[in-house]
Amino acid sequence: MGPLNGVRIVEFAGLGPAPFGAMMLADLGADIIRIDRPGGYPAPDPSLDFEQFGKFAFYNRNRRTVRIDLKAAGGQKAALGMVAHADALIEGFRPGVMERLGLGPSECLAANPRLLYARMTGWGQTGPLALTAGHDLNYIGVSGALGLFKPHPEDEPAIPPLVGDMGGGGLFMAFGLLAGVISARTTGKGQVMDAAIVDGTATLYATIKSLHKAGAWPNPPGGNTIDGGRYFYRVYRCADGLMVSVGAIEPAFRRVLLEKLQLDDDPAFSGDDPALEAIRRDKVAAVFATRTRDQWIELFGPTDGCVAPVLSMDDAEDHPHAVARNAFPIVEGVSQPAPGPRFSETPGEIRIAPEAASRSDPSALAEWGFSPEAIAALCSQGIVS
Numbered sequence: 001m002g003p004l005n006g007v008r009i010v011e012f013a014g015l016g017p018a019p020f021g022a023m024m025l026a027d028l029g030a031d032i033i034r035i036d037r038p039g040g041y042p043a044p045d046p047s048l049d050f051e052q053f054g055k056f057a058f059y060n061r062n063r064r065t066v067r068i069d070l071k072a073a074g075g076q077k078a079a080l081g082m083v084a085h086a087d088a089l090i091e092g093f094r095p096g097v098m099e100r101l102g103l104g105p106s107e108c109l110a111a112n113p114r115l116l117y118a119r120m121t122g123w124g125q126t127g128p129l130a131l132t133a134g135h136d137l138n139y140i141g142v143s144g145a146l147g148l149f150k151p152h153p154e155d156e157p158a159i160p161p162l163v164g165d166m167g168g169g170g171l172f173m174a175f176g177l178l179a180g181v182i183s184a185r186t187t188g189k190g191q192v193m194d195a196a197i198v199d200g201t202a203t204l205y206a207t208i209k210s211l212h213k214a215g216a217w218p219n220p221p222g223g224n225t226i227d228g229g230r231y232f233y234r235v236y237r238c239a240d241g242l243m244v245s246v247g248a249i250e251p252a253f254r255r256v257l258l259e260k261l262q263l264d265d266d267p268a269f270s271g272d273d274p275a276l277e278a279i280r281r282d283k284v285a286a287v288f289a290t291r292t293r294d295q296w297i298e299l300f301g302p303t304d305g306c307v308a309p310v311l312s313m314d315d316a317e318d319h320p321h322a323v324a325r326n327a328f329p330i331v332e333g334v335s336q337p338a339p340g341p342r343f344s345e346t347p348g349e350i351r352i353a354p355e356a357a358s359r360s361d362p363s364a365l366a367e368w369g370f371s372p373e374a375i376a377a378l379c380s381q382g383i384v385s
Contacts, residue, residue, distance in 0.1 A: 002029020002339075003346040007181060009033075010082045011063065011090040012103075013041055016136075016162075017169025017197060018092030018120040019059040024174045026062035027339030027348040033364055034065040035079060038385050040358070055355035058336045062352050064364035067385035074383040076102045080111045082368045087181045088116040090173070094133075095125050105192045115190040116180030120173045122164075124196030136197070140164040143201040148208065148227065153220035164201045172200030225249070231280040232257060235310060242293035243310040246284075256305040261287045360385045 004025060011022045013036040026032045043053040054060075069075045080103070083089055089108055091098050098104045105117045122139045123129040129142075137159060140146045145164065149157040173195040184190050202209075211217040216225075223229040232248040248257040258264040261284060268280050288296065293309055300307035311319060317328040317335050328335045332353050339348030362384050365375050378384040 001346065002027070002348045003343050004028045004030040004178075005346065007031065007088070007178075008086045009088045009090060009177075010035065010079070010086045012092070012098070013037065013065070014092035014120075015041055015044055016092070017165045017173065018090055020166050020170035021120065021172075021174040021177070022063065022090055023059045023061060024171065025177070027350070028343075029346065029348060031367075032063040033082060033368055034060070034063040034357070035070070035082070036065050036067045036360065038067050038069050040067065040360075054358040055332055055334055055353070057354045057358050059354075060357040061331075061336075061350055061354045063357050064352065064361050064367075065357060065359060066362055066364055067360040068378075069383050069385075070101050070103065072381075072383050074378065074381060078365075078370075078378060078383065079103055080107065081370065082365075083108045083115065084111045085368050086112065086115060087184070088118055088177050090118045090120065090177070092120040094121065095119075095130050109190055109192075113190055114184045114188060116177055116184055117190065117192045118173055118177045118180070118195060119193060120169060120195050122169075122197045124199060125194045136162050136165040139168070139197040140201050143168070143198045143205075144209075145201045145205050148205065148221055150221035151228070152222050155222075157221070163204075164197045168199070168201030168204050169195070169197040172197075172203065229277070231277065231284045234281065234284075236285050236288040238288055238293040238296060239290060240292040244288065244293055244296055245308050245310055246306060247308075248306040253304050253306050256303050257307070260299055260303065260305050260307075263287065 007025070007030040009022070009025065009030055009032040011018070011032050011034045013019065013034050022032055022034070043049065043057075068078055070079060083103075091103075108117055109115055119125060121130075122134045123132065137146070140160075140163060143164070145168075146157050146159075149160055151158060173193075176193045176195050180191060180193050208217060218224070219229060221227060226233050226249070228234050232246060232254050235243050235245050237243050246257065248254045255264065258266075258269055263269055263283060266283065268276050268283060291299075296307060297309050309319075316322060322328060325338075327338050329338050329350065330336075331350050332355060334354075336350075336354075339350065342348075362375050362379055365378075365384070366372070370378075375384070
């Protein structure tokens with residue numbers, strides 16, 4: 001059942017980081033009921049049909065969904081009834097939305113004093129930007145993270161899709177939610193958690209920030225040790241146009257890299273003179289350009305040279321390492337990322353496929369204290385779809 005078996009969560013459906021964080025928790029066994037709005041949320045891209053997208057909505061998996069009209073008094077009451085049985089609540093709306101629905105922290109903590117009330121937003125609950133709209137790119141721009149993704153100092157930064165939403169947002173929220181649940185089980189007292197993507201993304205880059213403050217990250221983007229500034233930590237194009245990633249930071253690994261490239265006797269690599277770095281990069285690039293990507297991978301495969309292929313999302317599913325670890329199980333004909341992290345005694349699993357999880361299932365209310373008669377009444381009144 002997963003290591004989070006017994007943790008009960010009420011999730012108010014949304015888009016982006018909150019459902020992703022809820023998926024991570026549900027994958028590891030948390031019992032989550034997802035309250036969706038009437039008609040459901042649209043697909044994350046306007047070109048996709050919502051109904052057809054259901055089986056690809058991986059972020060909805062492993063939860064049961066009930067569509068409830070929260071603007072109706074009966075809908076609010078039903079939601080509070082579920083909250084009374086929960087360890088935690090997840091919501092990802094702008095500040096003030098849940099309060100206007102009568103489901104803010106005061107109402108929910110009154111219904112359940114041990115509740116961890118998890119609020120997931122981009123800007124956070126406070127500050128001059130709190131009430132404004134934004135998306136992943138805006139948040140990582142303000143956090144200082146986006147500026148790290150410039151291939152060259154004069155270039156516009158490359159856009160790393162959703163690193164803020166999912167890493168600084170969803171995962172940050174899931175971590176905080178579990179900490180809050182543990183605290184409540186210890187103290188008997190619930191609380192409100194403010195998880196902001198702009199905060200979480202800054203935390204993701206704490207290591208680089210520490211290097212920068214210490215003076216070990218002195219150069220513009222693209223000119224430092226682990227952002228492409230050194231020959232041993234870069235991406236190189238091969239003879240067939242495909243690419244390899246090289247990450248031979250430590251001297252022992254660097255020696256293997258240079259031996260396999262037959263550059264170990266080249267005097268340009270005998271020292272670490274910064275003035276020769278461009279020459280070293282060009283020499284390594286010229287050697288990688290002499291063979292295909294797969295030929296290089298075969299050569300480096302059994303070594304510590306830290307060379308790996310740069311794969312597309314589709315090709316990554318067929319890589320031998322991914323296959324050996326069943327990293328992309330197929331569910332209802334669709335390959336998707338496996339639950340993780342992996343536990344030896346209580347492994348996570350995909351119990352409810354994305355398509356089923358995306359549909360409204362009023363019978364799920366029975367597990368949250370609702371009688372068959374109460375469920376039938378909610379449906380007949382149009383409060384539950």
